[in-house]
Amino acid sequence: MTERDRLAAQVRTAGLRLSKADLDALLPAWKRYQALVEELRAAIAPDLRED
Amino acid sequence: MRGAAVAQPGQSLRELVDAMRRGQLSPVELTDDCLARARQHRALQAFITEPGDATRRQARRAQQRPARKEPRALLGVPIAIKDLFQTRGLRTTGGSRILRSWVPAADAAAVARLRSAGAIIFGKTNLHEFAYGVTTANPWWGIARNPHNPQRSPGGSSGGSAIAVVTGMAAGALGSDTGGSIRIPAALCGCVGLKPTYGAIPLAGTIPLGPSLDHAGPMARSVDDVGLLFDVLTNSSRWEMMRRSRRQGLARTRIGVLRGNILQPALPAILREVDRVAGALKRQGLAVREMQIPELTWTVAAQLVTLRAEASASHARWLRSRPSDYGRDVRLRLQLGTVVSGSDYLLAQRMRARLREALRRAFDQVDLLLLPTTPITAPVIGTRTVRWPAGPEPVDGALVRLTAPFNLTGVPALSIPGRPDDDGLPIGIQVVGRWDDEPRVLAIGRLVEELSK
Numbered sequence: 484m485t486e487r488d489r490l491a492a493q494v495r496t497a498g499l500r501l502s503k504a505d506l507d508a509l510l511p512a513w514k515r516y517q518a519l520v521e522e523l524r525a526a527i528a529p530d531l532r533e534d
Numbered sequence: 535m536r537g538a539a540v541a542q543p544g545q546s547l548r549e550l551v552d553a554m555r556r557g558q559l560s561p562v563e564l565t566d567d568c569l570a571r572a573r574q575h576r577a578l579q580a581f582i583t584e585p586g587d588a589t590r591r592q593a594r595r596a597q598q599r600p601a602r603k604e605p606r607a608l609l610g611v612p613i614a615i616k617d618l619f620q621t622r623g624l625r626t627t628g629g630s631r632i633l634r635s636w637v638p639a640a641d642a643a644a645v646a647r648l649r650s651a652g653a654i655i656f657g658k659t660n661l662h663e664f665a666y667g668v669t670t671a672n673p674w675w676g677i678a679r680n681p682h683n684p685q686r687s688p689g690g691s692s693g694g695s696a697i698a699v700v701t702g703m704a705a706g707a708l709g710s711d712t713g714g715s716i717r718i719p720a721a722l723c724g725c726v727g728l729k730p731t732y733g734a735i736p737l738a739g740t741i742p743l744g745p746s747l748d749h750a751g752p753m754a755r756s757v758d759d760v761g762l763l764f765d766v767l768t769n770s771s772r773w774e775m776m777r778r779s780r781r782q783g784l785a786r787t788r789i790g791v792l793r794g795n796i797l798q799p800a801l802p803a804i805l806r807e808v809d810r811v812a813g814a815l816k817r818q819g820l821a822v823r824e825m826q827i828p829e830l831t832w833t834v835a836a837q838l839v840t841l842r843a844e845a846s847a848s849h850a851r852w853l854r855s856r857p858s859d860y861g862r863d864v865r866l867r868l869q870l871g872t873v874v875s876g877s878d879y880l881l882a883q884r885m886r887a888r889l890r891e892a893l894r895r896a897f898d899q900v901d902l903l904l905l906p907t908t909p910i911t912a913p914v915i916g917t918r919t920v921r922w923p924a925g926p927e928p929v930d931g932a933l934v935r936l937t938a939p940f941n942l943t944g945v946p947a948l949s950i951p952g953r954p955d956d957d958g959l960p961i962g963i964q965v966v967g968r969w970d971d972e973p974r975v976l977a978i979g980r981l982v983e984e985l986s987k
Contacts, residue, residue, distance in 0.1 A: 490873070497872035498854055505869065508862075512870050516842070519835040523881050526832055527888075 486510065547611060547705040547759035554610050561610025564705075565593035565654060568612045572657070572703045578684065579676035580697035582617045583625050585657035592654040599652075607766050609652030614704035616695050617658035618665050619645050619750070620739040628741045629661040629691075631674045632852055632859045642739030644708055644750045644767055651766045656704045659694030663864045665710055665743045666845055667691060668718050668933045669915075673861035677915060680723060682959055686912035689722035689933065691715040695753050696723035706754040706763050710740060712747045713837060714907075714937025717949035720753055721907035721962020724951045726760045726979070727753045729937075731970050732944030735767045744844035747837075747941045757950060757980040764972060776973035784977055789815055790825035790900035796833070796935065799922040800909035803955040808906050811952060811963050814985040815904075815978075825900060829892035830939050832885050834931065837938040839874060839882035846871025890943045897968045902978055907949040907962030908933050936964065946972045948979045952986050 484492075487506065490513050494501050501509065553559040569585060576584075589612070596610035620626050620638035622645075627633045641649060649655060660678045662670050670678035670693025678693040680686040681700045688697050692709030696719035699707050709716040711729040720727030728751045735750040742748060752763030761773030791812045797805070816822040846853065846868050853860070853868050860868065896903065910920055910932050919926045940947040946969070949962040963982055967975035 493873040494869065499857070499869060499872055501869060505866065508866055509869055512866060513873065516838065516870060516874075519838055520878050520881065523832065523835045523839070523878075523885055527881055527884050 486514065542702070544702065544755060546756045547754055548756075548762060550611060550705050551608070561593040561596035561654065562590070564610060565589060565612055565656075568656060568703055568705075571701055572698075575681070575697070575701045575703060577679065578681060578688075578697050578701070579660055579678045580614075580694040580701070580703060581657045582627055582629065582660050582675045582694070583658040585612070588624065589654060589656055596652060596654060606650075606652035607762065608648065611653050611706070612656035612704045613648050613653040613763075614656045614659050614695055614698040614707040615645060616661055616692050616707070616709050618661060618710050618741045619708060621645055621655055621658065624655065624658065626658065626741075627675070629663045629665070629672050629675060630859070632856060634674070638739070640739065643736035644740070647767055647769060648708065656698075659692070659698055659707065661694060662691035662715075663861050664741065664849070665691040665712060665715055666864045666867055668714065668930050670694060670719070671915065679915070680912045682724065683912065685914055686959070687722065687915050689719035689908075689912065692727075692753065693719045693723075696720055696725055696727070699723075699725045699753050699755055706752060706759055708767075709751055709753050711749045711751055711937075711941065712743045713841060713934040713941055716749075716751045716753060717907050717937050717947060717962065717964065718933050720949040721951075722912040722960060724954070724960030725753055725755055726757050726951070726983070727751065727949045728760045728764060728972070728976070729940065729947045730764065730768070730972055731946045734946075734970070734972070742848045744841045745848070746844060747841060749941065757948070757976055757983050760948070761976045764976070772973050773976055776977050784974075784981070785819050786821070787902060787974065787978060788821040788823070788900040789978070790823060790896060790903050792827065792903050792905035793824050794826040794828060794830070796830045796939075797905065797909065799924055799927070800906060801911065801955075804906045804909060804911070804961050807952040807961045808904065808963060811982055811985060812904055815981065818981065818985070823900070825896060825903070827892050827896050829889050833889065833939040833942060834935065836882045836885040836889065837934070837942055839878050840886065840942070842867065842871035843874040843879045846874070886942050889939065893943050893945060901967065901971075901974060903966040905964050905966070906936055907964040908937070909935060911955055911957075911959040911961065940966055945969055946975050948975050950979045950982045950986070952982070
């Protein structure tokens, strides 16, 4: 399954129907979003260990 | 003396109120002046619904109440309203096609307070569609343009409000700020804008974007005017009390000049201007020191996750039923928000708590923070990327980099025009204070204003 397929599946789960053009446009933004979330997770990880 | 053009475009709101109280200016004359300027600057696309006959009717009604006997703070003063706030009997579009014909039956709470104070509701200003962006390049109502250079953006999302204030179309304006939407256009257009403490001004009747980040706030041509509007909008006299006390206690104010990664990169002219202001404050006897808050580096990620999730929740119904009625940029942001998971959102809230704690610690050491409002001046319309020596940065990301931390944390933040750059483009200086410390933020803001003339 490609990243594009995973994004398409998530969007469908959210109840949206995206055009091919919108999905293509969304993919780079989604990748940037995922990278930011990973950075957040890494930054918060020490806090989580202390919980 | 009465007559045409009694009010000058740069006159402060307080000067206009005083002139009307002395009988030197009437609400109708002032409104006619403002209407003439709105026509003169129509190409800047400041308004979605231009002020019209209803505006003149309000002015005539205000004129029938002798200002000298009428203590209302804003009697006869034209105030432009961002088209995100409901206005009774006046179309409210949110800058969208979806709401292009909606005429609300009631005012938003903030508008009602302005109206109660005697303000003339002076049209509905252009904004980024649903306030979800920072350029005011609106696909349905026109691309707003910067009064200093029409090839450049006024910033957003309250771009039309800033244009109206700077050009003298209105004496003040109401804006909203979810990631910087009051302060960014204030900085790029050269006016003053205040994002107060979260919740200080009620948001009832305001189209929501990110409910935990949304703030309403005033914009005007001077800090004192913004303070006057703040008092009206918060139904208080907190600024008036500070203003009357003059600078008592301010000499002991401790200022932290923000340094560190969050400021990198930024235009050298902007960093020099902040340093000039910091030096001038120091010469006034204030305790000025440099300070770093490393946690602010995480702002972009926490803001993005929080806003994407909340905005998509706010728009869930229309996003499913009418996706093609959104402009492309806003639609993509909203669609992205639908895939934010609950665990991602909670992660962002944990980081947000950490940011708040970092600010609390910073405010143990200083009373106020000083930093640029934006790391760039007004970008050319249509530019999507800032080309820094270290690499590219999206324009919208650069514009919110220094403002969004204070939406996430909810502290008051004020943008004041510093001295412009060599091309005459405005530079915004940001003063940030503790929760509920708006009077001190405004007082030091007024000092910054005086030191920048």
